[in-house]
Amino acid sequence: MSEKTVTITDNATGKQADMPVRGGTHGPELIDIRSLHSELGYFTYDPGFSSTGSCQSDITYIDGEQGVLLYRGYPIEQLAEQSSFLEVARLLIHGELPNKKELEEFEESITRHTMVNESLRIFFNGFHYNAHPMAMLTGVVGSLSAFYHDTIDINDPENRLLCAHRIIAKMPTIAAAAFKHMVGEPFVHPLNRLSYTGNLLNMLFARPSEEFEINPVAERALDQLLILHADHEQNASTSTVRLAASTGTNPFAAMASGCAALWGPAHGGANEAVLNMLAEIGTVDQVPKFIEKAKDKNDPFRLMGFGHRVYKNYDPRATIIRKTCHEVLDELGVANDPQLELAMRLEEIALADDYFVERKLYPNVDFYSGIIYRALGIPTEFFTVLFAIGRTPGWVAQWMELLEDPEQRIGRPRQIYTGAAKRDYVPLHRRG
Numbered sequence: 001m002s003e004k005t006v007t008i009t010d011n012a013t014g015k016q017a018d019m020p021v022r023g024g025t026h027g028p029e030l031i032d033i034r035s036l037h038s039e040l041g042y043f044t045y046d047p048g049f050s051s052t053g054s055c056q057s058d059i060t061y062i063d064g065e066q067g068v069l070l071y072r073g074y075p076i077e078q079l080a081e082q083s084s085f086l087e088v089a090r091l092l093i094h095g096e097l098p099n100k101k102e103l104e105e106f107e108e109s110i111t112r113h114t115m116v117n118e119s120l121r122i123f124f125n126g127f128h129y130n131a132h133p134m135a136m137l138t139g140v141v142g143s144l145s146a147f148y149h150d151t152i153d154i155n156d157p158e159n160r161l162l163c164a165h166r167i168i169a170k171m172p173t174i175a176a177a178a179f180k181h182m183v184g185e186p187f188v189h190p191l192n193r194l195s196y197t198g199n200l201l202n203m204l205f206a207r208p209s210e211e212f213e214i215n216p217v218a219e220r221a222l223d224q225l226l227i228l229h230a231d232h233e234q235n236a237s238t239s240t241v242r243l244a245a246s247t248g249t250n251p252f253a254a255m256a257s258g259c260a261a262l263w264g265p266a267h268g269g270a271n272e273a274v275l276n277m278l279a280e281i282g283t284v285d286q287v288p289k290f291i292e293k294a295k296d297k298n299d300p301f302r303l304m305g306f307g308h309r310v311y312k313n314y315d316p317r318a319t320i321i322r323k324t325c326h327e328v329l330d331e332l333g334v335a336n337d338p339q340l341e342l343a344m345r346l347e348e349i350a351l352a353d354d355y356f357v358e359r360k361l362y363p364n365v366d367f368y369s370g371i372i373y374r375a376l377g378i379p380t381e382f383f384t385v386l387f388a389i390g391r392t393p394g395w396v397a398q399w400m401e402l403l404e405d406p407e408q409r410i411g412r413p414r415q416i417y418t419g420a421a422k423r424d425y426v427p428l429h430r431r432g
Helices: 036-040 076-082 085-094 100-112 118-126 133-146 157-183 196-205 216-228 236-245 251-262 270-281 284-295 316-332 338-352 354-358 365-375 380-403
Strands: 005-009 016-022 060-063 068-071
Touching: 016 036, 068 076, 068 085, 068 316, 076 216, 076 316, 085 100, 085 157, 085 196, 085 216, 085 380, 100 157, 118 133, 118 157, 133 157, 133 251, 133 380, 157 196, 157 251, 157 380, 196 216, 216 316, 216 365, 216 380, 236 251, 236 380, 251 380, 270 284, 270 338, 270 365, 270 380, 284 338, 316 365, 338 354, 338 365, 365 380
Parallel strands: none
Antiparallel strands: 005 016, 060 068
């Protein structure tokens, strides 16, 4: 059977070129335009690359119209309900769910690498007392290459796997150190007897003066949030990691580039924007007023945490975490928090309002994650750091996949030049 093609015709010259069509397991077919310039002399223009496939990937599939999210073929609903974050991390990296022995070995390896060099811990003393935690995370993750420079040979599969384990293991430790620096408390070392998420909670909230008791409901909620954030196809931060990796840079530099991209308020800062919006609304009695403002196309106010650029239906992650969110609020007894009460009222009205229902502007994962983080006592400016911890296995899996893909080349987007036409230099004394 001949390969499916699409014929592109240049109306100005009459020249034609046949472009192959490529399809995957799921999703729309894509036109392979790599020969377009050599055949017809054109490049394509696609700001934000929203219509461009930059790679082929086996990791994550999203159907925004149907509200589907699959990790390695497994529905996110099944993984979030039945799996653990480390099991999902290993799935993303290796492509298959592990058996009991494989999972235990992976968990043991991650646990063994959670400590960071003491010189790296001292590094935090160089940050200003009120430095943003994402600034600290981005800087320290990048600096890991200075501590493990002897094992960052990206051409060695064993070194790649070792780096993957180290990055996943050390992210919570680095994040917690940034948190402690932010709040002015002593750093807390990881404990090998705790789970990955339990360790994170302990390093965040334990103090030398008192023991910290990990609430299993809070631990499970945070673990579930990490699973829901673990990967999301070729989003901005993941594409940044892949673009950096295409240059052959070391994995820690690539991960730091992902942290920097995630820091943007249009990406990882979305759940922080939800809390800022709630602060702007103020009180429950103001909700109807702001609902009307959101409906007014001439009003700049927007409901943050509702709708999604990719999902044109209900965000499947939100369906899962909504139930967990209410469980956390009930368990922790924070239902009387005015801002959380406001969030629940906003959710109730928006889900029943025809304007939002017809436009499918449902609460998304950022809406509920922000509420859960606040209920756990996590400051707003730290939300994106937790997002980064969750997204790390996805970044790692995408980085490894790119390095193993024979079709990948160094990223080099094209442009339309709109500057001055060619002109001659004018000596300084002749300029008016």
